[in-house]
Amino acid sequence: MKIFIDPPNSLILFDLVERFGHEPLSVMATIQERVDNLEIDMPPMNVTLTDVKNGLKYAGIEVPSGIRGRLAVWGPLIDQAEAAIIMEDAPYSFGCVGCHRTNLLVDFLVRKRKLPTIEIDYPRTEEDARNMVIRVKEFLEGLK
């Protein structure tokens, strides 16, 4: 199944999803695709004016352009997700999209789709980390 991970650039969540046999919907591939595009218009990420306009599907015109541009990148990932993992309170070094308002909206858009979703807290201890991996594993295996 296609699993949306949040933060959408978390390498750890990406790895867990892949290990347990699902397809992680992460921002890395999406960004890579844009950066590799030979007809790159807007380096470094090739987010163009059209993309920012497309972001209007997820947030209104009064929302700052940086949020709409980000949503143009991962909004479509949320649309195609069949399940999701949301990690709360993750430090920015774990994975982030740079903008807290975008984080809030991404969480909301995932929840709004009422997909099978597991919400986990960022583990602060080794034991919590082990428990987190066990919970994610059970969730992912349950999806099969």
Add this chain to the structure above:
Amino acid sequence: MIKIAQLSCGTEYSGVQYEIEKASRAVGAKMVYPDVEASQIDRSIRDFGFNPVSPQLKLMIARAVHLAEGRYDADAVFIATCFRCAEGALVRNELRRYIQEHTDLPVVTYSFTERMKANQLLTRMEALVTIVSRKELLARERQIGITAGIDSGSTTTKAVVMVDNKIVGKAWTGSGEVLESAQTTLNEALAEAGLKMSDLEAIGTTGYGRFTIGKQMNAKLVQEELTTNSKGAVWLADRQRGEATILDIGGMDNKAITVRDGIPDNFTMGGICAGASGRFLEIVSRRLKVEVTELGALADQGDWRKINMNSYCSVFGIQDLVTSLAEGNTRADVAAAACHSVAEQIYEQQLQEIDVRDPVIQVGGTSLISGMVYAVGEILGKAPIVPPDSQFIGAVGGALLSSGFLEG
């Protein structure tokens, strides 16, 4: 190459990063991004004292702290965040103050939308580069020889001829075809001075048409208006030493520039909404059936408090005007309200992006509208200085700075 450190949030996701880099390349500069170790971000946030939630804003702060601590070398700073982002606006303004307090680097701030194009940034980038690379030229306080300055503005074209630090000829006309308007005003200024084109030893051009005119007239100086206007303003006001704030409410955009010893160190240039421009005053004049030159005297007789006019948009502003007249208010009250509305918006939108330093020198064509000067003074709580020939600042700055090339 001049290195401009970029402290920003959202540029790459708004599709404007390329435009920023394009603008910097066009003026011979390079955008650079101060390297910060991840482990240093939290320490920088603690030192700075403002902890935004958005990680990209945390990175902006860490980059600024690294610049202030001399851990990264740059010549100027460009600070930008998304338009309408409150958290971004707070960080942008506080970082601008922080950089000014802790470094000598010139700073410009910008609030962008996805529609921002490189040409909107060109003047700002050019001014940053000039401040860094032409310090000697900017330090010039006296005009020498026989020189002319031409200011090709959006509404009017002005020309000044100077000889040995004195204005000997000046003229202005409504801007039409760029070259023709420039040549006409220059000819008039030369005629007043009793000189010929061939007598001129140097020409300086500024304003929107500066490149075209500069090329045609073989100008020694082709310079954006932030630099020329501030030099012209301090020369005209005889405030070449110490600090000052130059306020220029133009036909299409407004400039607020802080200077130290006549050299700009921070500026803001706005032009998103016509309701806060000289253009709005022109429209108001037409509707009130007075010449724009008479609008100030009319406004002096009125009371802005009787009318609610404070729209950012000139169209809605005119709606307020029509409604006010229909309700029986006097033309004088409407004129006063229009001046107050422009002054209020400049205070809200632009003067918040710089730290206003006394004295405020109000210049440009709108400084001839007495009601406008009164309104600015009322809002700032202190009367601005309006130097003689205040509408000729750009042309005077052009003539003054171009004479710097005569000494080799």
